[in-house]
Amino acid sequence: xxxxxxxxxxxxxxxxxxxxxxxxxxxxxxxxxxxxxxxxxxxxxxxxxxxxxxxxxxxxxxxxxxxxxxxxxxxxxxxxxxxxxxxxxxxxxxxxxxxxxxxxxxxxxxxxxxxxxxxxxxxxxxxxxxxxxxxxxxxxxxxxxxxxxxxxxxxxxxxxxxxxxxxxxxxxxxxxxxxxxxxxxxxxxxxxxxxxxxxxxxxxxxxxxxxxxxxxxxxxxxxxxxxxxxxxxxxxxxxxxxxxxxxxxx
Amino acid sequence: xxxxxxxxxxxxxxxxxxxxxxxxxxxxxxxxxxxxxxxxxxxxxxxxxxxxxxxxxxxxxxxxxxxxxxxxxxxxxxxxxxxxxxxxxxxxxxxxxxxxxxxxxxxxxxxxxxxxxxxxxxxxxxxxxxxxxxxxxxxxxxxxxxxxxxxxxxxxxxxxxxxxxxxxxxxxxxxxxxxxxxxxxxxxxxxxxxxxxxxxxxxxxxxxxxxxxxxxxxxxxxxxxxxxxxxxxxxxxxxxxxxxxxxxxxxxxxxxxxxxxxxxxxxxxxxxxxxxxxxxxxxxxxxxxxxxxxxxxxxxxxxxxxxxxxxxxxx
Numbered sequence: 001x002x003x004x005x006x007x008x009x010x011x012x013x014x015x016x017x018x019x020x021x022x023x024x025x026x027x028x029x030x031x032x033x034x035x036x037x038x039x040x041x042x043x044x045x046x047x048x049x050x051x052x053x054x055x056x057x058x059x060x061x062x063x064x065x066x067x068x069x070x071x072x073x074x075x076x077x078x079x080x081x082x083x084x085x086x087x088x089x090x091x092x093x094x095x096x097x098x099x100x101x102x103x104x105x106x107x108x109x110x111x112x113x114x115x116x117x118x119x120x121x122x123x124x125x126x127x128x129x130x131x132x133x134x135x136x137x138x139x140x141x142x143x144x145x146x147x148x149x150x151x152x153x154x155x156x157x158x159x160x161x162x163x164x165x166x167x168x169x170x171x172x173x174x175x176x177x178x179x180x181x182x183x184x185x186x187x188x189x190x191x192x193x194x195x196x197x198x199x200x201x202x203x204x205x206x207x208x209x210x211x212x213x214x215x216x217x218x219x220x221x222x223x224x225x226x227x228x229x230x231x232x233x234x235x236x237x238x239x240x241x242x243x244x245x246x247x248x249x250x
Numbered sequence: 251x252x253x254x255x256x257x258x259x260x261x262x263x264x265x266x267x268x269x270x271x272x273x274x275x276x277x278x279x280x281x282x283x284x285x286x287x288x289x290x291x292x293x294x295x296x297x298x299x300x301x302x303x304x305x306x307x308x309x310x311x312x313x314x315x316x317x318x319x320x321x322x323x324x325x326x327x328x329x330x331x332x333x334x335x336x337x338x339x340x341x342x343x344x345x346x347x348x349x350x351x352x353x354x355x356x357x358x359x360x361x362x363x364x365x366x367x368x369x370x371x372x373x374x375x376x377x378x379x380x381x382x383x384x385x386x387x388x389x390x391x392x393x394x395x396x397x398x399x400x401x402x403x404x405x406x407x408x409x410x411x412x413x414x415x416x417x418x419x420x421x422x423x424x425x426x427x428x429x430x431x432x433x434x435x436x437x438x439x440x441x442x443x444x445x446x447x448x449x450x451x452x453x454x455x456x457x458x459x460x461x462x463x464x465x466x467x468x469x470x471x472x473x474x475x476x477x478x479x480x481x482x483x484x485x486x487x488x489x490x491x492x493x494x495x496x497x498x499x500x501x502x503x504x505x506x507x508x509x510x511x512x513x514x515x516x517x518x519x520x521x522x523x524x525x526x527x528x529x530x531x532x533x534x535x536x537x538x539x540x541x542x543x544x545x546x547x548x549x550x551x552x553x554x555x556x557x558x559x560x561x562x563x564x565x
Binding site: 065066067068069070071072073074232 | 334346
């Protein structure tokens with residue numbers, strides 16, 4: 001399974017549009033890092049790490065290898081594959097981050113405690129970004145609605161279900177975005193400090209607790225539902241075909 | 251080998267409605283229908299890419315609901331749409347996906363690839379469409395598939411490959427242990443190799459029966475418009491009047507007369523149909539091809555669904 005996940009994760013998916021949200025973020029980060037103002041080496045290294053992480057998430061999305069739908073796997077096994085893929089991606093990104101922080105420790109003489117805090121905060125950012133890159137049920141529904149609009153067909157309405165799915169998608173995204181923003185501030189705050197300012201605990205303690213709570217609520221309430229949708233070929237099919245029509249039978 | 255009972259699936263603005271058929275072991279079934287008739291949807295629903303709304307699917311007696319994993323081990327799937335990793339070689343694809351099959355044998359895969367002249371060291375994206383199909387067949391054979399489900403395998407491929415493909419399929423079922431469900435709208439292939447024909451139209455089964463019965467059941471008449479128009483309405487599936495020639499697909503009166511129920515309905519006067527085309531009326535009696543049957547039935551509409559499901563013992 002690991003080998004297939006690794007090979008498949010390097011498979012560039014040009015039809016992927018679910019992570020398009022990252023492009024404005026990448027653009028702003030790039031402008032901020034290289035064109036606006038002067039930055040320390042440490043900021044450049046960190047900036048590059050984030051740029052690389054988001055580019056990887058954007059062009060190599062987490063998804064089930066299509067061929068697996070033809071293999072004798074149950075839905076539970078397909079879900080396990082996706083969870084493993086997420087774990088592998090997180091593991092690799094954290095490993096890369098660890099290496100960067102170690103380099104910073106030895107060559108840029110950064111403070112150990114600040115590095116540890118940045119490792120935790122960046123870990124939360126990466127985890128939230130990976131989870132946000134998984135298409136939610138509403139993404140599938142939006143694709144479906146776009147198709148119906150293009151075909152000028154009335155939507156086969158199950159408004160209650162759609163409303164609930166939409167709500168779930170919004171709440172789950174909000175949880176992740178909250179964790180992401182808090183962790184981003186946490187990673188940036190002590191960026192160029194040589195010593196840790198004790199007053200920063202006033203920010204770190206509540207922000208890390210809130211981030212962890214957000215992630216826990218996400219995992220308990222929404223993670224299984226979103227993984228199930230991603231392990232379901234139908235949802236995937238709608239997403240891939242959304243530009244030309246979600247469905248064709250010939 | 252494959253039994254489908256009252257299968258329903260609604261997807262977007264299209265639905266499969268009450269699909270029932272049975273494919274016995276050792277035979278080839280052609281699944282035919284015009285574009286957008288639901289063939290690909292049915293195939294994807296059969297292999298659980300689409301989740302059915304209700305109904306039952308059995309593969310070798312195994313339910314796709316309760317024993318999906320075991321049943322999928324017996325499926326060899328050959329699709330027109332690519333499902334494999336294009337950036338990996340044929341061999342790497344087989345190794346990676348073969349790991350999930352209980353009876354996958356890599357040596358067998360390499361042997362079949364040699365037999366079908368598939369270069370296993372080439373990336374899938376570099377294989378021709380024909381070679382890609384052969385790769386899928388070799389892969390299916392290497393995990394000891396018993397039921398081959400193929401969706402438009404010869405679409406857009408040349409005649410030489412189609413002939414080769416037919417030979418491969420006939421070899422596949424030679425041992426009497428394997429079956430093939432072949433969805434296509436190129437019915438000339440099926441004229442030669444299919445044992446059963448299932449016609450799907452707008453998501454509904456029009457008929458599903460043995461090819462022999464089907465070919466006996468209908469007659470194609472060709473001749474003058476007036477003669478064609480004079481045929482008893484009850485016997486005509488559809489008539490088409492052209493500028494130079496008119497044609498009609500009719501129920502074979504001999505077969506119809508054999509059916510006692512029909513005989514009662516037809517009455518004595520319907521014997522006159524024989525006279526219409528057996529005397530020197532000028533009508534030419536032709537044996538229709540599968541394509542002609544499909545064309546006339548779809549044009550003429552259909553009033554009853556005929557499937558072979560009722561004739562098979564229940565699982």
